[in-house]
Amino acid sequence: MNERNIIETQPERTDLPLIVIPVIVESMIEPFAANFPLLHDIARIRMHCDFTLDTDTILERTKDAEAVIVIGFHITDDILDAMTVRGHVSCFAFGGTGVASYINLPVARERGIRVCNVVHYGDHAVAEHAFALIMELARQVGRLDAQVRRGDWGGIDGIGLHGKKLGLVGFGGIGRTVARIANGFGMKTLVWNSHVHGIDGLDITLIDDMDEVFAQSDIISLHLPLLDGTAGIITSRQLDRMRPGSMIVNTARAEIIEPGALTRRLQRGDVRAAIDVFDHEPLPMDDPLRSLDNVVLTPHVAWRDDEACVNLTRQVIDAVASGSCDAGVLRCGYNAVL
Numbered sequence: 001m002n003e004r005n006i007i008e009t010q011p012e013r014t015d016l017p018l019i020v021i022p023v024i025v026e027s028m029i030e031p032f033a034a035n036f037p038l039l040h041d042i043a044r045i046r047m048h049c050d051f052t053l054d055t056d057t058i059l060e061r062t063k064d065a066e067a068v069i070v071i072g073f074h075i076t077d078d079i080l081d082a083m084t085v086r087g088h089v090s091c092f093a094f095g096g097t098g099v100a101s102y103i104n105l106p107v108a109r110e111r112g113i114r115v116c117n118v119v120h121y122g123d124h125a126v127a128e129h130a131f132a133l134i135m136e137l138a139r140q141v142g143r144l145d146a147q148v149r150r151g152d153w154g155g156i157d158g159i160g161l162h163g164k165k166l167g168l169v170g171f172g173g174i175g176r177t178v179a180r181i182a183n184g185f186g187m188k189t190l191v192w193n194s195h196v197h198g199i200d201g202l203d204i205t206l207i208d209d210m211d212e213v214f215a216q217s218d219i220i221s222l223h224l225p226l227l228d229g230t231a232g233i234i235t236s237r238q239l240d241r242m243r244p245g246s247m248i249v250n251t252a253r254a255e256i257i258e259p260g261a262l263t264r265r266l267q268r269g270d271v272r273a274a275i276d277v278f279d280h281e282p283l284p285m286d287d288p289l290r291s292l293d294n295v296v297l298t299p300h301v302a303w304r305d306d307e308a309c310v311n312l313t314r315q316v317i318d319a320v321a322s323g324s325c326d327a328g329v330l331r332c333g334y335n336a337v338l
Contacts, residue, residue: 005049009036013044019093019320020065021047022058023073025304028095031313038321043067053282055079067091069316072300074281075103084113091116093319095312096303098226098253118315120173122308127177129302130221130251133274134161136296137219137247162186167217169210169234170224170252171196178221179204190217194229210234214241219249226253236261244270251276251302266292276302 007029010016019039021032029049036045048061053073059082062068066088075083075092080103083089091114094102099117108115136142139158147154166182168175171193179202182189189204192213196206207213210233214220220242224230235258242248242265250257254277266273267288274296275289281300289295303312 007033007036007045007047007049009039009045010041011044013041016042016044017066018044018046018064019067019069020062021045021069021071022061023051023053024049024071025051027304027306028071028309028313031310032317035314035317038317042321059083062089063087065089067093067320069093069095069320070102071095074101077104077107080104080107084108084111090114091320093316094118095316097121100226101253101255116316116319118312118319121311121315122303122305123173123177125305125308126174126251126302127181128305129276129298130174130178130223130249131181133249133251133276133296133298134166134219134221134247137249137272137274142296163188164218165190165216167192167213167220168204169193169213169220169222172223172225174251175221175223176200176202178223211238211241214238215243217246218243219247221249222252222256224252224256226255230256232256232258234258234261236264239265242271247272247274249274253277254279263288266295269294272296274298276300 024032024047029047032047039045051072052058055076055078058073059079062083065083068083068089068091070092072095090112092103092108093116095118096102097117097119099105099115103115105115138161140156144156147156162185164187166187167190168179169192171179171191175191175193179189179191183203189202190207190213191204192207192210199206222234224233233256239261248262248271250262250273259279262273265271272294276298277300278287278289280287283289283297283299289297
């Protein structure tokens with residue numbers, strides 16, 4: 001790493017296409033660097049070893065790139081134009097799933113831009129964070145810690161999970177992992193999914209009507225991917241079916257909920273929520289969610305743990321390495337969305 005905090009491989013190989021990682025979280029630097037040898041004689045890598053969401057900085061760092069590895073920021077339409085119309089980027093490799101909420105896929109398709117993502121790299125990480133949020137809602141450890149620190153020994157009554165009904169909306173790899181954890185707690189797990197292929201021996205009850213899952217559950221946990229068919233699939237109708245005292249957790253994508261519907265439901269004050277994903281990230285300072293005391297907020301970190309970082313970085317580099325370079329043009333490999 002040089003004084004500008006940049007790691008660059010094969011800088012003398014100007015005949016190779018340049019892949020730029022313009023921003024990165026600290027815990028991913030070492031796992032990414034460990035996989036760079038996979039791109040030897042395939043592409044140069046330039047990794048900026050800090051994190052920023054400043055658009056001008058990101059554009060400056062990617063001005064010579066032919067491919068960009070995207071970690072933790074959105075490719076807005078303005079950024080997409082700058083990188084692909086005025087710049088040279090022909091491939092975006094996303095370090096995550098649900099890329100439809102991070103880039104305008106129809107525009108990328110129209111321009112012939114390749115978009116790659118990773119799959120099942122952090123099922124356990126996200127499931128564990130979802131359950132951490134469930135535990136926080138049930139036992140309010142954060143508030144108890146704050147009480148003790150200010151000299152208050154009054155405590156807060158918790159809510160037991162054993163025997164409670166957990167409603168899972170979505171039953172892919174993450175949802176199934178959450179169900180296994182819930183089985184260990186002795187919870188009764190209800191599942192809605194448009195298609196379920198086997199239940200892996202789990203003790204669950206399949207329910208065809210999503211409204212009924214919301215009506216019957218003590219806790220709802222959302223695990224749907226963001227697709228054309230799932231955008232806005234959860235509306236005020238389902239949220240209104242939640243009983244007073246029930247809870248909802250979202251570690252999936254904010255866009256699967258009708259815009260504004262969850263905030264309006266929470267403002268009534270009779271249900272609680274824990275949210276890791278938002279319509280606008282970072283969450284604006286004037287967002288009404290910040291002023292509600294019946295919601296726990298985390299900054300889209302459910303995917304971030306040590307194991308997931310290793311899996312993610314390997315998949316991203318593999319996706320690029322399994323592509324080909326013809327006439328200096330880099331093509332993404334497997335896990336290609338476009």
